[in-house]
Amino acid sequence: MNVETITIIFLAFIVIGSLIAIETPNLLSAVVCLGVVDIGFTILFLLLKAPDIAITQMVVEVVCLIILIRATVNRDKSADTGERKLFGLMTTGAIIIILFMFIMNVVPLFGEFGNPIFTRVENAPSQTYLSKCLEDTGAANAVSAVILDYRGYDTLGEATILFASVIGAIALLRKKPRKKINEPDESDSLSVVKDE
Amino acid sequence: MNNSNQINIAEHSEGMSLVVRTIARWVKSFIFIFGLYIVFYGHLTPGGGFAGGVIICCSFILVLLAFGKERAFKRLSLERAGALDSIGALGFLLVAVAGIFFAGTFFVNWLSVPAAGSINSLLRKIGVGEFRLLSAGTIPVNNIWIAIKVCASMYLVFALLAMLRINDDTQEDL
Numbered sequence: 001m002n003v004e005t006i007t008i009i010f011l012a013f014i015v016i017g018s019l020i021a022i023e024t025p026n027l028l029s030a031v032v033c034l035g036v037v038d039i040g041f042t043i044l045f046l047l048l049k050a051p052d053i054a055i056t057q058m059v060v061e062v063v064c065l066i067i068l069i070r071a072t073v074n075r076d077k078s079a080d081t082g083e084r085k086l087f088g089l090m091t092t093g094a095i096i097i098i099l100f101m102f103i104m105n106v107v108p109l110f111g112e113f114g115n116p117i118f119t120r121v122e123n124a125p126s127q128t129y130l131s132k133c134l135e136d137t138g139a140a141n142a143v144s145a146v147i148l149d150y151r152g153y154d155t156l157g158e159a160t161i162l163f164a165s166v167i168g169a170i171a172l173l174r175k176k177p178r179k180k181i182n183e184p185d186e187s188d189s190l191s192v193v194k195d196e
Numbered sequence: 197m198n199n200s201n202q203i204n205i206a207e208h209s210e211g212m213s214l215v216v217r218t219i220a221r222w223v224k225s226f227i228f229i230f231g232l233y234i235v236f237y238g239h240l241t242p243g244g245g246f247a248g249g250v251i252i253c254c255s256f257i258l259v260l261l262a263f264g265k266e267r268a269f270k271r272l273s274l275e276r277a278g279a280l281d282s283i284g285a286l287g288f289l290l291v292a293v294a295g296i297f298f299a300g301t302f303f304v305n306w307l308s309v310p311a312a313g314s315i316n317s318l319l320r321k322i323g324v325g326e327f328r329l330l331s332a333g334t335i336p337v338n339n340i341w342i343a344i345k346v347c348a349s350m351y352l353v354f355a356l357l358a359m360l361r362i363n364d365d366t367q368e369d370l
Contacts, residue, residue, distance in 0.1 A: 052242045052244060052247070055234070056250070059250040060250055062254065063254060063350055063354070066354070067353065067354050070354075070357060071357050138331040138333060138335075139240070140241075141240055141241060141242065143242070143244070144238050144244050144335055148244075148334070148335045148339065149332075152338075153303060156289070159288055159345060160285075162346065163285050165349075169356055
């Protein structure tokens with residue numbers, strides 16, 4: 001069994017897991033399915049020889065799973081309304097068909113599996129990175145050399161996004177003085193933030 | 197609440213069961229040290245600031261889950277985590293801006309990359325040079341800043357979400 005077949009099997013596994021995660025009415029089951037999907041991605045990255053991304057994916061997945069389980073346990077209310085409009089269904093079908101036609105045209109351009117496009121193009125930047133990174137930056141790990149030296153701006157942007165999202169989380173979830181016990185409005189928990 | 201004995205960390209300051217606490221006491225330091233390894237060797241082996249920061253954060257989350265929030269906040273309080281978050285982001289930016297003063301361009305690798313022949317054996321023995329710990333200029337420095345930042349961010353988000361749960365629990369209990 002070659003790598004391509006294993007990749008396709010894992011991709012099918014991931015797609016099935018995502019579909020179950022979307023469709024299941026139980027929130028906790030959805031979170032567990034998401035964990036299964038992430039495990040599939042981790043193994044896929046390892047198979048495709050990207051250990052840096054596999055490590056990051058694995059660790060972030062574990063932490064996110066813990067966070068999501070903490071956030072969804074006991075809050076098991078389905079958001080499924082049960083009805084689906086005909087127009088929405090037809091729009092979904094049309095988008096899926098257009099997407100498939102697009103993919104059918106794009107996939108042949110990728111070429112054979114295991115023969116990435118940067119090996120077939122003259123003077124591709126990827127080749128430069130691979131051959132020059134030790135000389136230019138002194139880093140033995142080419143991935144680190146790219147994300148922190150050649151493409152440092154991208155990493156700065158990522159760090160900024162993380163910083164902004166944490167600010168957003170703090171603003172939404174900060175600890176405020178709790179509501180009094182006898183206050184009537186218990187429906188939405190975010191009113192705690194609004195009151196003070 | 198049925199399972200409040202196991203997962204509710206507010207009412208039970210001692211945290212989870214004895215088994216979990218014993219295992220966590222053994223394992224937390226190893227997780228921390230492994231995270232440090234991933235960060236410091238990010239420019240030589242697979243890994244880097246993001247992955248290592250989250251691994252370090254895992255050890256704090258383990259303490260928070262196993263021992264309860266009093267003991268976890270004694271190690272890393274929310275205020276200190278917020279400060280570390282800002283320090284990490286500012287440090288990363290500072291290294292980038294320092295490139296303007298030392299080499300004339302934003303985000304340039306301004307720490308000198310030693311050439312292969314110029315390192316004598318004594319320096320190589322203490323870890324300077326290609327394939328050694330002190331190589332690759334600003335890359336390991338940036339890895340450390342990113343690790344601090346990512347660790348503090350994930351810890352903050354986790355602690356805040358956990359405390360939001362607790363507020364909901366007490367409201368539902370009424």
